[in-house]
Amino acid sequence: MLSRLRSTYFYICWIPLAIYLVSDFYISASTGWGQWAMGVVVLPPLLLSAAFLLTGALMVSDGIGKKEPVLKLLLATLVAGSVFIWFFLRSVILEYYGPV
Numbered sequence: 001m002l003s004r005l006r007s008t009y010f011y012i013c014w015i016p017l018a019i020y021l022v023s024d025f026y027i028s029a030s031t032g033w034g035q036w037a038m039g040v041v042v043l044p045p046l047l048l049s050a051a052f053l054l055t056g057a058l059m060v061s062d063g064i065g066k067k068e069p070v071l072k073l074l075l076a077t078l079v080a081g082s083v084f085i086w087f088f089l090r091s092v093i094l095e096y097y098g099p100v
Helices: 002-012 015-028 034-041 043-065 071-080 082-097
Strands: none
Touching: 002 043, 002 071, 015 034, 015 043, 015 071, 015 082, 034 043, 043 071, 043 082, 071 082
């Protein structure tokens, strides 16, 4: 079952990033306070990215335990989790250094 999940994961790992880019484009079309009100549009790709990142991390961990090559899976996991990683790193940087 894990091998089927892994093959499916490679085909759909780009979806959170694509949804985020479309929602970011949609938000940038708004002006003024409308951009602040549309922050909820970013939430679904962020949560989807976090779920994909967790799933990919579990599959990478399983692959390392079985001594399988995991480079392709690791790259797919980074693509899938890129939205969550971006927001996480951005919030950490803003917390410690403040807005630049």
